[in-house]
Amino acid sequence: MAFDLEEYLRTAFRDKLRLPTVPTRDGAALPPSARLPLKRREVAEVERALQSQREEFRQRMERLAQRRRQLGRREEELRDVVLKFDAFLKVPGRGPGPGPAVGAPADSVPAPQASAARRERALRRGDEERARAAGQGAEVARLRRELEGLLRRRERLARRLRSLRGFGDYLRSVLAGMGQFQDIPAMLAHFGALAGARAALAQQAEAGQEQLAQGRARLRRYREEAGSKLLRTNDELTRLRARLEDARRDVLQGESHWARVQSTATQKTLLLGQIKLAVLNLFQLATARLEVPTDVALEDTEAQLDTVLLCMQDLAAISAELLPRQPGTCPPRLPVATSINPLRHGGARVPPSQE
Template sequence: MSVNLSDYFKSYFGENLRDQLLKATSAADEMLAPSSRLLQKRREAMEVNKAMTLQREDFESTLRALRIRKDELIEKEGQMKEYLQKFDNFLKENEVKRCRAVRKASRERELTNQKQVDLVTLQEETKALVKERDRLEKRVQKNAIYPHYLDKVVQASEQESRWAHIQNTAAKKTLLLGTIKMATLNLYQCVCKRAKDTGESPVAPEDTIKQLEKIQTFLADLISIWEEVNKPDQPGPTGHR
């Protein structure tokens, strides 16, 4: 801040000092001789100069205080700007962290929901397997009455032991055949489910031979795929053995 001291003193002291000098001069002119008036005027000039000097020093002191205050305000303004910048950075970092936490929580919710869906699916598959096991057990129990029946026939026909033996053997073979057919049917159903073979009409439950052919084809394809996957890589023309 620049101040013109001359203009300031002119505006501040000009009128008052001029009036005082005029009054002092007119009063002195009436009372003093010319030499005395000169001395008086010098003294008055010295007093006026001293007063102006004191007021100028006071003004300069006030001006220095204002400059110091201005510098302090500028420094505080810089500190405030720095604080605001740090606070703004702090808010931005918190926003980034909040967004990251929101995304992480969203991913965790999605994973939890997917695991719940997988759990429900596994529970349903387990129930289906238990139901299938119970059904097979009932079929086995139903077929188990035939050996008991044949045993009673053998006991009642001891004279026809050979025939009974043949019947018993036939019954066992029949039971074994039934078990084989049931196992073949179950294995065929598993193969169809795994292979998702919907391009052809399903084989009848009593056509065990056709079911075995389907199973054999599926196993052959599976073995071929397994051998292809586990086949060692062939070295190139410049490769090492």
């Protein structure tokens, strides 16, 4: 029976004397005002479980006290039996029972040895009972410590409930003012859904911020690359502008040279025109005086000049024939005509040097 009590206490106080696990929610996602009904519900459940455990513990303590009283009475009875047995052993020539008579066989167990064995068994049984009682006392002390811990936890939860009572009143006033939800848990569930959506949006915003930071980094690298390219382009543009200035100076020099060439050409053209006019006048005078056929074009200045030269040669030849030659003088030499046909007009004779 003592063994059954020990097993009962060991299993009962280990498995049953425990508070039920209260389902908890993520407190970090809810504000203190939202956690108040949850804590109040948890405190109520803990209070009910603690009350039931206290009643069960009281009943078990009563049974344990009754068992201890029984063990005490049993120990007193065993002590009385041991004392009586000791007194019986002190009487010479008597045993605890009918025992063998005087003159019994030699192989039978003597009465003092049998009484000593029974006494030893009784003492060992008493030690075992006292050890069991001590173990039960230790278990009772442990259960009392657990009860004290549960009471302290209850006191802490009660203090926290009193501190959060204002939030509960606030939630009830909000629920009454809104009129959208049936009770506070429904409102808290809706608020939890909103908090989850807000957390998801915050996570998306954080991801967007990371993408924005990456985009800014890429933009900064692109600006640096574009700046370096722009510097190289500016250097190239500066070199091209320098080359353009050199080309412009060369163009200005070429234009000035071309202007001088054009001016010189204009002067030469003007001089050539004057020469052509002079040759034409001489040609017209010569042909008019000498009656030379004028079958030469007006633009053929070379032919006109040849005609004038031929006329001058004819006149020089005629003058040489008519005037006597003075000794020591040579007739003037005229330039040779460029025309290959000798000129014949008015019966005048062409000089032999021109034939």
